[in-house]
Amino acid sequence: MTLDSQLQTLSIKSDGALDLSKLDDKQRRAYDLFHQANEKEMEGAMSDAVELYRKAYKLDEKVDRWYRYQDLTKQASPHSKNTIEKPPIDLELVKKINVRELLNSFNEDQITPEVEDEPSPLHLLSDDLLIYIMELLCDGDLSSWFHFAMTCKKLSYLGLHNKSIWEKLCNIVYSRQRYNEDAPGNQDQMCQNMWKGDWHLMLSQRPFLKFNGAYISIINYYREGGRPDMSNSWSNPIRCVTYYRFVRFYPDGTCQRLLTFLSPKIVVPRLNKNYHELGLENVYRGTWKMTMDGQVLITGEGSVEGYSFSETLQIKNLGRMKHHKLHWISAYFQNKEDGELKHFSLAKERPFTFSRVKSYAV
Incomplete structure (x- = not known):
């Protein structure tokens, strides 16, 4: 049937x-x-x-x-309001596209969105003024800059091909990171020495933490349960246990860590500096620093009083999403009185994946 x-x-x-x-x-x-x-x-x-x-x-x-x-x-359904007809995409052909050459070809295009019957009034603005607008958008919300740049070919050229925009982005992103003392502070000199003045390449290759969301690790493991009384079963039941680790970083060098069975849908909107008022418990505060190669060291309070907790994580890419994961390197706790050090087992732990949050309002 x-x-x-x-x-x-x-x-x-x-x-x-x-x-x-x-x-x-x-x-x-x-x-x-x-x-x-x-x-x-x-x-x-x-x-x-x-x-x-x-x-x-x-x-x-x-x-x-x-x-x-x-x-x-x-x-x-062709009657669905949300249906969008999308042409088939040849992925192999897309891979062959030279993005920089394509953007360079947009240089002489005008601001004329296809949906408009008449040219946009933006075409009256000079290139310098349009670039300045994009720099302001970068300061406020990076997604706004990107969406504005994708409006038409002309804005794509100005927003994605212009060196000053990528320099602006690098200065915004890396000025918010908290580095160890041995990290150089001059972004321009570093870009010239290590990336030959290519700010876009620097942003792509140099690790950084993201602050407009939370890093989430989902851990599943199997545990053997007990048989009920008078049961004739040959084997014990197996239960899959799920718990979550959350880390949220702040540009001031502080962070919040949480281990819980509550789902991200419940936790993430409440994971901010007013978490007590929003009903979250067992959120532990800490501080963080990182190295130039993307190792992040978190230190702070934990579940046992009188001990300091330290975790070391490595920033990694997630496919084409740059600097989107945190992989475990080590975790330990130390007695504040006698300095005794004990390491945690990372056998069951899984990497953190970044989840962007538009608003932390519950």
Whole structure:
């Protein structure tokens, strides 16, 4: 029996999507449980996800088929308001594009967005003034600068090809980092000596921490449980345990660390300097410094009173996303009185991945 024939018993809207209002209580409950399980799986909470999937399948063994059918029809329906026709992309051809040559070819283009019937009034502004506007956007919000630069070819050339913009970005980014004493302080001299005056290359290769979000590590491990009394089972049940580590860095050299079973959806909006008022507990404060090659040293308070805690992490790339991960190097705690040092095992730990946050308002 095909999927379409299996779905005939359910009410289908004119746009091809399932009419959830026509589901009976049992089907609706299965749909909700499957949706919750999908969200838990995305968060990395595998134990909770498996339990929710099990309950959903118990209510309706075909819940996964029509749940995914619902998502596919939303994406594929020509009547959907969110549908955007995208031409196929030849990835091999994209890789061959020389970005700098392409941007250079935009030099003589005018500011004429295709959606406008008339030229934009921005075309009346000089190049110097447009560059100045982009520098102001860099000071306020880097994403605003990028989106403005992507408006048309002319602005792309001025915003992404201009040396002064990349120099501005480097000065903004690296002036907020907190380096060890041996790190040189002159950004211009460093760029000339190590990157031959190429500010864009410097930003791409020189590690830095990001402050407009939090770094999150999702840890899953399996634990053997106990058999119930009078059970005849040959083996003990296995449970998947999920917990999270959060680190948020601040440009003033301070940071916050949290180990919890609460999901990022709950924690991240509350992880700021007013975390006590927002209901977060066991958030430990610390300070951080880094080396030129991207090793980050965090020191501060922890779960045991009378001990100082230290963690060393390495900034890494995540595919094309530059400086987006933190890999563990070491972690230890030290008795403040006698100096006794003990190292933590990192066998179960996983790298941190940066998650950008637009607003910390709950």
